[in-house]
Amino acid sequence: MFSFFKKKSNIILPEPPDLVVDLHSHLIPGIDDGAKNIEESLKLLSGLQSLGYTKVITTPHIMIDAYGNTKKSVLKGLETLKKRAEEAGITLCIDAASEYYLDEGLLPLIKKKELLLINNTYLLFETSYNHRPQQLEEIIFEILASGYTPLLAHPERYNYIKNVDEYHALKEIGAHFQVNINSFNGYYGSHAKEYAHALSQHGLIDFLGSDTHHRKHIDNLKTVLQSDNYKEIYLHNTIKNPTLI
Numbered sequence: 166m167f168s169f170f171k172k173k174s175n176i177i178l179p180e181p182p183d184l185v186v187d188l189h190s191h192l193i194p195g196i197d198d199g200a201k202n203i204e205e206s207l208k209l210l211s212g213l214q215s216l217g218y219t220k221v222i223t224t225p226h227i228m229i230d231a232y233g234n235t236k237k238s239v240l241k242g243l244e245t246l247k248k249r250a251e252e253a254g255i256t257l258c259i260d261a262a263s264e265y266y267l268d269e270g271l272l273p274l275i276k277k278k279e280l281l282l283i284n285n286t287y288l289l290f291e292t293s294y295n296h297r298p299q300q301l302e303e304i305i306f307e308i309l310a311s312g313y314t315p316l317l318a319h320p321e322r323y324n325y326i327k328n329v330d331e332y333h334a335l336k337e338i339g340a341h342f343q344v345n346i347n348s349f350n351g352y353y354g355s356h357a358k359e360y361a362h363a364l365s366q367h368g369l370i371d372f373l374g375s376d377t378h379h380r381k382h383i384d385n386l387k388t389v390l391q392s393d394n395y396k397e398i399y400l401h402n403t404i405k406n407p408t409l410i
């Protein structure tokens with residue numbers, strides 16, 4: 166019985182359940198700032214598999230000013246990735262959605278319903294790191310009105326959010342939150358670390374993502390997944406990753 170528990174000072178932390186599914190990564194080669202070629206993609210997939218994931222929903226950037234990706238181009242890349250992964254003996258289930266940047270291109274895609282969603286439900290989106298978009302609430306309403314669930318990527322990384330009340334306000338209008346696992350040990354700096362822990366302590370986290378772009382992310386994930394910091398997340402949050410299987 167006691168082998169299931171690890172002691173940290175005077176707090177006994179239960180071992181967390183397996184995440185099983187990762188829902189945020191950049192593994193389709195050459196189409197964004199993630200894997201540069203298929204060899205790197207396969208190494209990253211193997212790395213995620215070795216961490217215990219059985220399914221990966223990879224999410225290339227769709228951002229007007231930086232990456233000209235479309236639903237069609239992402240799905241084409243997914244087919245190639247799946248074929249090469251199978252040939253390489255990788256047993257992970259591989260699917261794709263997208264990480265949409267909140268720019269002028271997003272609303273038309275929502276209106277046209279030309280979207281790549283996580284499990285046909287969650288629209289993963291991100292914003293500028295430094296400037297609060299004026300249309301943040303509006304886009305959340307539009308996503309909900311279209312019948313989808315808005316899922317804000319790495320809310321802890323936005324420097325324009327400076328207190329937990331702002332997260333509560335976004336949650337109250339229907340936003341869901343996907344926090345990056347690597348934020349918990351300071352990989353993205355002190356602001357992201359502080360707010361990842363705050364989101365955790367307030368029970369505001371819905372999903373945990375790897376946001377894997379390259380090998381360093383996998384190495385850091387391994388460290389965090391074995392830490393007491395990570396185990397503490399499960400004391401306050403119901404993590405929904407396994408529902409995406």
Ligand SMILES: [Fe+2]
Nearest residue numbers: 189190264376
């Ligand atoms: Fe990302």
